[in-house]
Amino acid sequence: MGKDVKKIVLAYSGGLDTSIILKWLQETYKADVVAYIADVGQGEETEPARIKAEATGACEVYVSDLRREFVRDYVFPAMRANAIYEGTYLLGTSVARPIIAKEHIRILRKTGADAVSHGATGKGNDQVRFELGFLAHEPNVQIIAPWRDPKWTLNTREKMMDFAEKHGIEVPAAKREKSPYSMDRNMLHISFEGGLLEDPWNEPHEDMFVLTTDPLKAPDKATYVEIDFEEGTPVAVDGKRLEPEDLLAELNRLGGENGVGRVDIVENRFVGMKSRGIYETPGGTILYTAHRGVESLTMDREVMLQRDQLSPKIAQLIYNGFWFAPEFEAMMAFVDKSQENVTGTARVRLYKGNCDLVGRKAEKTLYDEQITTFEEDEGAYDQTEATGFINLNALRLRVRNRAGLFKE
Numbered sequence: 001m002g003k004d005v006k007k008i009v010l011a012y013s014g015g016l017d018t019s020i021i022l023k024w025l026q027e028t029y030k031a032d033v034v035a036y037i038a039d040v041g042q043g044e045e046t047e048p049a050r051i052k053a054e055a056t057g058a059c060e061v062y063v064s065d066l067r068r069e070f071v072r073d074y075v076f077p078a079m080r081a082n083a084i085y086e087g088t089y090l091l092g093t094s095v096a097r098p099i100i101a102k103e104h105i106r107i108l109r110k111t112g113a114d115a116v117s118h119g120a121t122g123k124g125n126d127q128v129r130f131e132l133g134f135l136a137h138e139p140n141v142q143i144i145a146p147w148r149d150p151k152w153t154l155n156t157r158e159k160m161m162d163f164a165e166k167h168g169i170e171v172p173a174a175k176r177e178k179s180p181y182s183m184d185r186n187m188l189h190i191s192f193e194g195g196l197l198e199d200p201w202n203e204p205h206e207d208m209f210v211l212t213t214d215p216l217k218a219p220d221k222a223t224y225v226e227i228d229f230e231e232g233t234p235v236a237v238d239g240k241r242l243e244p245e246d247l248l249a250e251l252n253r254l255g256g257e258n259g260v261g262r263v264d265i266v267e268n269r270f271v272g273m274k275s276r277g278i279y280e281t282p283g284g285t286i287l288y289t290a291h292r293g294v295e296s297l298t299m300d301r302e303v304m305l306q307r308d309q310l311s312p313k314i315a316q317l318i319y320n321g322f323w324f325a326p327e328f329e330a331m332m333a334f335v336d337k338s339q340e341n342v343t344g345t346a347r348v349r350l351y352k353g354n355c356d357l358v359g360r361k362a363e364k365t366l367y368d369e370q371i372t373t374f375e376e377d378e379g380a381y382d383q384t385e386a387t388g389f390i391n392l393n394a395l396r397l398r399v400r401n402r403a404g405l406f407k408e
Helices: 016-029 046-056 067-080 094-111 126-137 157-166 244-257 282-298 301-320 326-338 383-402
Strands: 007-011 032-039 060-065 115-117 142-144 182-185 190-193 223-230 233-237 262-268 274-280 344-351 354-361
Touching: 007 016, 007 094, 016 032, 016 046, 016 157, 032 046, 032 094, 046 060, 060 094, 067 094, 067 233, 067 244, 067 282, 067 301, 067 326, 094 115, 094 126, 094 301, 126 142, 223 244, 223 282, 233 244, 233 282, 244 282, 244 344, 282 344, 282 354, 301 326
Parallel strands: 007 032, 007 115, 032 060, 115 142
Antiparallel strands: 182 190, 190 274, 223 233, 223 344, 262 274, 344 354
């Protein structure tokens, strides 16, 4: 696989898989292993992971606090683009992978390591997302993907448990049983896959959810929230300016309390298979709704149409791992231009799993009440002019009819 590998930077979570991979890399490649932990808001997991990495034999451990950069430079731009994969998924896992990969390469350079490694399997999207990110930043980087490595033999849960026991790797009691779900968490969302969810007919158990209250048990009184935007970027909640990560955390809290942001989908993975996933994205759901509300006042119709045509493609590029591709960069330049006047405030109502836009205002609004009103418009709009407008737009339809091409 190229030059000899003496030091490897492993993306480390502290879970069973990456703990085993850390020790496996040491044994298989006779190399030092640097554990790299990316803090993108996964809760209280980073410090225990650091301690466990040291105990498992990592020569160095780096914990990178990426929360602000993640929300500011990845979550908010995706929201500004209205990037929603297959009409439903707000890209919670996908949008975190580029910054994790970017920082991974920074740690590689800082430590003088020879290779990078990750614990993504050969069936999922993350292997693609991580490795495209690596190669975009370091074109000749050596990548060790254990699940695709011919030397990897720990391809069953029993073999992994035996390996852990042999090497004294701590396995929480809950993990000794068959884990019901595969989970991924960051500041934007938490995802669940596997276990009973592999049958798309099965309803998820209520005790699975982490970020959101059961909508049926959420408060009987609605919660109203106001979000201020500047050039498409959220900057304040209920009039209080907040740093990006704090703003998203506050909306996660409010949305979670009201059961907002649950999604159950069967999606198309980039590698070709379909996969069923459950996602909790309370704050993100609020942001998308509120942002769209301010856009409705401030974006020109044709600009919005063009952006909305780009949105599914942008979402696909993020999902498939092409955040650092030139076409993504070009599309996002258009998105940035489209957002220059998206400044204003949206008011949303949160109630038992619903997030409804109930008010919006903006200084640079394109909504002209004098023109729109059903009352006297004082000459702001001459309704008689609509006759010619309709006739001109109907011309091609009339010609088609006369040519005998229209079938009733």
